[in-house]
Amino acid sequence: MEDTKKKLWLRSKIAKIVLLAVVAFLAGYFFKSLSQHPPTVAEDKHASLQAVRQKWTCSMHPQIITDKPGKCPICLMDLIPVPSVGDDIREREISFSEAAIKLMEIETTPVKRKFVTAEIRMVGKIDYDETRLKNITAWVPGRIDRLYVDFTGITVNKGDHMVYLYSPELLSSQAELLQTVKAVQKINPESSELIKRSTLATLEAAREKLRLLGLQKRQIEEIEKTGQLTDHLTIYAPMGGVVIERHATEGMYVGTGSKIYTIADLSHLWVKLDAYESDMMWIRYGQQVEFTTEAYPGEVFKGKISFIDPVLNAKTRTIKLRVNVDNPEGKLKPEMFVKAIVRSSVAVGGRVMAPEMAGKWICPMHLDVVKTQAGSCDICGMDLVTTESLGYVKADTPKEAPIVIPASAPLITGKRAVVYVQLPDKERPTYEGREVVLGPRAGDYYIVKSGLSEGEIVVTNGNFKIDSAMQIQAKPSMMSKEGEKAPMGHHSH
Secondary structure, eight states: OHHHHHHHHHHHHHHHHHHHHHHHHHHHHHHHHHHHSOOOHHHHHHHHHHHHOOOEEOSSOTTOEESSOOBOTTTOOBOEEOOBOOTTOOTTEEEOOHHHHHHHTOEEEEOEEOOEEEEEEEEEEEEEOGGGEEEEEOSSOEEEEEESOOSTTOEEOTTOEEEEEEOTHHHHHHHHHHHHHHHHHTOOTTSOHHHHHHHHHHHHHHHHHHHHTTOOHHHHHHHHHHOOOOSEEEEEOSSOEEEEEEOOOTTOEEOTTOEEEEEEOTTEEEEEEEEEGGGGGGOOTTOEEEEEESSSTTOOEEEEEEEEOSSOBTTTTEEEEEEEEEOTTOOOOTTOEEEEEEEEEEOGGGOEEOTTTTTOEEOSSOTTOEESSOOBOTTTOOBOEEGGGGTEEOOOSGGGSOEEEETTSOEEOSSOEEEEEEOSSOSSOEEEEEEOEEEEEETTEEEEEESOOTTOEEEEESHHHHHHHHHHTTOOOTTSOTTOOOOOSOOOO
């Protein structure tokens, strides 16, 4: 029985060995025949497609390489295509397939000359016009017997009576006036011209003295007519406005020059604004400012810049501006908060363009005084200056327009700015990284000082993806200066 089992086991073992030998023989024959026949056309085409298939990688983790676009499994950033490198691709250039360009959503725009507008937004508040504030004071020492305006906030007109003041000092000046009047009346027609002129001059001096003490012309004429002296003086409002302060009370003794009331003319106000120092290149005297208030939503008020503080606030890094505003309806109130905007048209070199101001003469003290020729200010008598001396230029020809690019085009690292320029006459979309010198930003554009020419095509969307591909290939990018190469990948320590 045991002999029979041993024989069956031995036969099974021999059968397995024979089967393995047959399989090995057939496999060797198959691979040998395969190697003796070249691949078919379909197989060759498939291999070529595999060779040019676009690969995708992560700009932050270049070890991630896939056959399809998507998200990086580590940082979840969008994968970028691995660019192909041709023989004609230079150090700062990179090329992509048309399919990759679409997936990267690259957008371009031509570099052009264009007049652009910078919008400077500011905040501030309304204040009194200091040139339209008047103090009602006592011109002679005395006692206040009557205050006709009892509280602040009252609107008064020019010439309204304000104060009734008792002052003994008025008596001696009035007596002197009456004596001079009598002297004039006694002049003999046969008297010399010298005596006549001297007496009349004395009379005029007595009248002027009373005017300087606060008496009006009609009060002086009344004294001369009646010959009656008065020890009381009525003080009148020197201008119309609102009484904003009351400094005295009835029965109070005041000295010469003591303030009794303060009146403000609210038909003309100041708006004081805070402008950042980075915006000062757009600010000019005489520019129009538009502003809104919380009290009148949707209503836009306008004024002109009349003063630019020569000193910067070191804490806030701002500069105070003053805007002259007309307030005929009295809607605006001092201490109201405002939001303002200045729109500056920009010419070559970042200069402020104002065709309506160019070639004219303006008063640096009163900017509302603008003339077409040299002269003096009608208000203060100062010599007018040219508007060009205040920073205005006239630019109405295309040559005066600055070269600009959209604000999304440059990649800015602080001290450097890089743009990607699409190169013409290339079989595949090819881009060149180029450092440019930028001027100030004006709205949605940057002014280009150097590095680009009119008509060149710059990338406005997808430029960061191109830059990441440059870094992966260890080419100069926004992260490396001209001539330097970007480091390969990340190194762990």
